[in-house]
Each structure stands twice: as C-alpha cells, then as structure tokens.
Amino acid sequence: MSNAFDFKALRRFPDLEADNLVAVDATDRLVLAEAGPAIEAAPAGCVVVVGDRYGAMTLGAIALHGAQDVRVHQDPITGEQALAHNAIRVEMAGRFRHLPMTSELFTGATVIIGQLPKGLDALREIAQLAAAQADADVKVFLGGRVKHMTRSMNDTLGDRFASVTASLAQQKSRVLMVSDPLPEFRAGPTDYPLRQHHADLNLWVCAHGAAFAGTKVDVGTRFLLEFLDRMNPTAASAVDLGCGTGVIAAALARARPMLNVLATDQSAAAVASAAATAAANELIAQVWVLRDDAMSTLPDASVDLILCNPPFHLGTSVHAGAALKLFDAAGRVLVPGGELWTVFNFHLAYDGQLNRAVGPTRVVGRNAKFTVTVSTRRDNGPAQPLVV
Numbered sequence: 001m002s003n004a005f006d007f008k009a010l011r012r013f014p015d016l017e018a019d020n021l022v023a024v025d026a027t028d029r030l031v032l033a034e035a036g037p038a039i040e041a042a043p044a045g046c047v048v049v050v051g052d053r054y055g056a057m058t059l060g061a062i063a064l065h066g067a068q069d070v071r072v073h074q075d076p077i078t079g080e081q082a083l084a085h086n087a088i089r090v091e092m093a094g095r096f097r098h099l100p101m102t103s104e105l106f107t108g109a110t111v112i113i114g115q116l117p118k119g120l121d122a123l124r125e126i127a128q129l130a131a132a133q134a135d136a137d138v139k140v141f142l143g144g145r146v147k148h149m150t151r152s153m154n155d156t157l158g159d160r161f162a163s164v165t166a167s168l169a170q171q172k173s174r175v176l177m178v179s180d181p182l183p184e185f186r187a188g189p190t191d192y193p194l195r196q197h198h199a200d201l202n203l204w205v206c207a208h209g210a211a212f213a214g215t216k217v218d219v220g221t222r223f224l225l226e227f228l229d230r231m232n233p234t235a236a237s238a239v240d241l242g243c244g245t246g247v248i249a250a251a252l253a254r255a256r257p258m259l260n261v262l263a264t265d266q267s268a269a270a271v272a273s274a275a276a277t278a279a280a281n282e283l284i285a286q287v288w289v290l291r292d293d294a295m296s297t298l299p300d301a302s303v304d305l306i307l308c309n310p311p312f313h314l315g316t317s318v319h320a321g322a323a324l325k326l327f328d329a330a331g332r333v334l335v336p337g338g339e340l341w342t343v344f345n346f347h348l349a350y351d352g353q354l355n356r357a358v359g360p361t362r363v364v365g366r367n368a369k370f371t372v373t374v375s376t377r378r379d380n381g382p383a384q385p386l387v388v
C-alpha cells in the first residue's frame with residue numbers, strides 16, 4: 001500500500017509561518033519510509049505517533065500506509081492545533097486521537113513512530129512507558145537530524161529495549177529502530193514525574209521528561225523569586241506564564257496564601273509537571289494549571305500580576321518571537337495598573353519591547369547574568385517612553 005500524499009498541502013499554522021520554515025522535513029519522510037511495512041501490518045488502533053511537529057507523520061501514516069485510529073501525543077498545544085487544521089485541510093479529521101503522555105498512549109501498540117525529542121529525559125520517559133505498555137513485538141522508529149543525535153539516545157533507548165539500531169542517513173536525517181522491550185520492565189512503573197526537594201526554597205519540584213530544566217530550579221527563575229515580596233501587594237489573581245514545572249507558581253502561592261495562581265504553558269509535559277509540583281507542595285487549593293498558547297483563552301484585562309521567565313532566545317528571530325508573543329499576551333491580559341515581572345539574560349535588552357507591549361518598564365534587579373524588570377500595564381494610552 002502506498003497512495004500518493006501531497007505533503008505540500010500541510011501548513012505550520014498556528015505556529016509561525018515563513019518561506020524558510022517547513023511543515024514537513026526529511027526526518028518525517030524517512031521515518032515513514034522505514035516504518036511503512038510495519039504500519040501496513042498493524043491492526044487498527046495499534047499505531048502510535050509521538051512528537052509529530054505539524055501532522056506530517058500522523059497524516060502520512062494514514063494516507064500512505066493505511067494506519068487506522070492512530071494514537072498521537074504532541075507536547076506543544078500548537079502542534080496539536082496544526083495537526084487538527086492540517087487534517088481538515090486534507091480531509092482526514094477523525095482518523096486519529098490525541099492522548100497525554102501516559103500508559104494509555106502506548107497500551108498494546110505494535111508500531112511507534114515519531115521525531116526524537118530534544119532532551120534525553122523526554123526520550124527516557126517515552127522509552128519507559130513504551131517498554132512497559134506496548135505489545136511485546138512492538139517496533140519503534142524515532143528519527144532526527146543527524147547533527148542533533150547523540151550516542152546517549154541509543155543508550156537511553158537501550159536501557160529499556162534489547163535491540164537499538166540506526167538506519168543509514170538520508171538528507172542529513174537518521175532513524176533509530178528499536179524493538180524487544182526488556183521483560184523485567186514489562187507493565188512496570190516509570191520514574192516520572194521525577195521529584196526533587198529544594199531546601200533553600202522549601203519546595204518540591206516535579207518534572208515530566210519534556211519539562212524545561214527538569215527538577216532543577218533555573219538560575220534566572222531563582223533570581224526572579226528574590227523579588228517576590230516586592231510584587232503588587234494587592235494582587236488577587238496571578239499567572240505564572242510559561243510555567244514549566246510550576247516552580248514560580250508554587251513559590252508565589254506559598255509566599256501569598258490568599259492569592260490564586262494560574263500556572264499556564266503550551267507544553268503538555270509542563271502543565272502535568274506544574275500540577276504535580278502544586279500537589280507535592282500541598283498547594284492545589286491555590287494553584288491550578290491550564291495548557292494554552294500564550295494565555296489565548298484568558299479574557300482581556302483580567303489578571304493583576306503576571307510572572308514570566310520567557311522562552312530562551314538563541315539569537316534567531318524565531319526564538320525572540322516566542323518571548324515577545326508572551327509579552328504581548330501579558331499586555332492584553334493584565335488589568336490596567338497590573339504588573340508583569342520578568343527575567344532575561346542581561347544582553348537581551350527586552351526593556352523596549354516590554355514598554356511597547358505592556359507599559360512603563362523598570363529594571364529592578366541585575367546580577368552578572370540576568371536582569372529582572374517590572375512592567376506596569378498602561379491604561380490603553382499611547383506607548384510610554386522607556387523608564388530604566
């Protein structure tokens with residue numbers, strides 16, 4: 001079986017779109033080619049896709065290899081949305097279902113395909129769940145760009161599977177092909193979420209594999225937390241924007257027992273981790289979590305205080321855009337007079353952007369690496385001059 005499928009019909013929307021940004025890459029195509037025969041032999045409901053970027057693997061498995069009732073996990077909510085939009089565009093809606101990164105995703109799977117995650121912890125969580133829950137004869141095909149692949153990925157998969165081999169490279173991509181889950185881990189528990197107690201903050205941090213910083217507390221986050229007692233003292237509602245493991249939400253809720261804090265992130269691993277962190281610190285009455293893209297479902301002018309350690313900027317406009325998107329969202333969601341507290345690498349100089357997106361911005365702290373600013377939401381007036 002191998003029908004034609006026009007990958008060019010796929011788009012990245014609602015993720016950033018530009019001429020040099022693609023919705024399908026060589027890894028998607030190579031994984032589909034390597035896994036094709038296994039997918040064609042799989043019973044309905046037994047093909048699982050992890051880490052599909054915009055839907056090329058899921059829709060390709062259905063269109064090219066006849067996969068039915070595909071189970072899919074995508075960490076960013078925008079990936080889920082892109083797959084849903086693309087499925088409508090190519091008339092394949094309803095032929096797959098999204099599941100969280102839990103046992104149910106992998107139970108009885110005979111084929112697992114996907115993009116290798118960036119971090120080893122994310123790969124370890126997939127390997128542990130898959131080895132425990134998938135069919136004993138499961139075949140796993142995880143691909144990536146050769147330059148991003150390391151020997152440790154083979155070792156991580158080898159901790160749970162007896163057979164790990166690599167395909168030949170094609171167009172700078174390669175596929176790790178994995179089978180024979182180790183019998184001693186069948187139906188067993190996983191290590192996730194990992195838990196660590198930070199005595200200096202008196203906080204437990206819980207982390208699923210794909211959550212930013214794992215169970216560590218990021219150095220920028222730690223610096224931002226030094227300013228908790230200077231933040232809007234009358235705030236009744238607060239948001240930890242881009243919450244990751246929910247460290248900021250938990251620390252804020254702990255410091256202000258009367259304050260309700262929403263921990264929100266686009267990442268499924270992040271919100272699952274933040275929920276676990278809130279529970280581990282006995283803060284579930286104060287902290288609740290929401291998976292959302294840049295607070296898109298929160299009303300305008302509805303929150304008094306937002307704290308944000310924005311996504312990393314790696315020198316490309318794409319990454320800067322991720323932080324600026326959160327600042328724009330804060331400007332929309334804060335009440336007039338509400339505060340956005342943020343931390344960033346001192347060389348980034350986000351002050352001007354914060355001033356434009358939210359309002360007058362003051363630098364309140366600087367150390368060797370980071371700057372902490374507070375921006376006060378202007379009352380819908382024109383942009384104010386930068387205040388430093």
Ligand SMILES: C[S@@+](CC[C@H](N)C(=O)[O-])C[C@H]1O[C@@H](n2cnc3c(N)ncnc32)[C@H](O)[C@@H]1O
Pocket residue numbers: 212213218221241242243244245246247248264265266267270292293294295309310311312322325
């Ligand atoms: C630098 S990490 C900070 C995580 C956590 N607040 C901490 O301090 O450890 C930035 C976080 O922003 C999240 N993020 C990036 N873009 C986002 C968006 N559009 N909407 C919501 N969260 C986003 C990422 O998933 C990531 O968890």
